[in-house]
Amino acid sequence: IKKIRTVHLAEAKARGEKFAMLTCYDALTATIFDEAGIEVLLIGDSAGNNVLGHESTLTITLDQMIPLVAAVSSAAQRALVVADMPFGSYQVSPEQAVESAIRLMKEGGAHAVKMEGSAYYAEHVRAVVNAGIPVMAHIGFTPQSEHALGGFRIQGRGDASAKVVEDAVTLAEAGAFCVLMEMSTNATGSAVNKALGPVPTVSIGAGADATGHVLVWQDMMGLRSGKMARFVKQYANLHHIMKDAASAYRNDIRSGAYPAPEHGFEG
Ligand code: KIV
Numbered sequence: 001i002k003k004i005r006t007v008h009l010a011e012a013k014a015r016g017e018k019f020a021m022l023t024c025y026d027a028l029t030a031t032i033f034d035e036a037g038i039e040v041l042l043i044g045d046s047a048g049n050n051v052l053g054h055e056s057t058l059t060i061t062l063d064q065m066i067p068l069v070a071a072v073s074s075a076a077q078r079a080l081v082v083a084d085m086p087f088g089s090y091q092v093s094p095e096q097a098v099e100s101a102i103r104l105m106k107e108g109g110a111h112a113v114k115m116e117g118s119a120y121y122a123e124h125v126r127a128v129v130n131a132g133i134p135v136m137a138h139i140g141f142t143p144q145s146e147h148a149l150g151g152f153r154i155q156g157r158g159d160a161s162a163k164v165v166e167d168a169v170t171l172a173e174a175g176a177f178c179v180l181m182e183m184s185t186n187a188t189g190s191a192v193n194k195a196l197g198p199v200p201t202v203s204i205g206a207g208a209d210a211t212g213h214v215l216v217w218q219d220m221m222g223l224r225s226g227k228m229a230r231f232v233k234q235y236a237n238l239h240h241i242m243k244d245a246a247s248a249y250r251n252d253i254r255s256g257a258y259p260a261p262e263h264g265f266e267g
């Protein structure tokens, strides 16, 4: 199996091809997505919400991220494995960013890291890239700054578009191999993709023009129920499938249908 490398994402953009990215937080899911040909697996800090039951992405720690990263890295044969730098693991200084990124690579086995932030974080990106670690920059709506941004708001509207494009260009110049844009207007997403030239982009609710697209897997497969963001397309209803299976199992136990003779050991 030929592994997906960061250079392949740039090649996709050059050829006018697209790639798919999904979040992933465990080994069995990584195997499934890898077999399906998903090019990039992201151990997002959204594991805080989707795995650990936290209310936001702000509270997951680097120590909590690492075992999840290691699980995905060990199971993925082909996909590029990108690990999120959680809140508090890089904001202090470029040195802190390098130390945290090293842990995600060394203890987690990631192939690259992702860091949220504006052009201010160019120094942090440059330091991590200089350590030999590929960095995906995350701009537009950045959930770790939820409280500073005044909640879940679409970024890059009107006059704010130029600033998002400037952030993207500065971070790419600092060495980011890819720029991910979250919840921004279609026009801003399009402008960023164009301004970055050969550097590939990923969109989540930032228009269709990006090189790749990403969704949280529990959202797009309907494992999580409840109100979804506008950009989520639902491809399955795992919530119902799992609930039905759990109920059928319980009913079988109560009726005596499970375990049946074939589930026991003779002799
Ligand atoms: O943590 C996450 O899931 C992300 C996304 C871009 C979906 O950062």
Ligand code: NA
Binding pocket: 044, 045, 046, 057, 084
């Ligand atoms: Na994230």
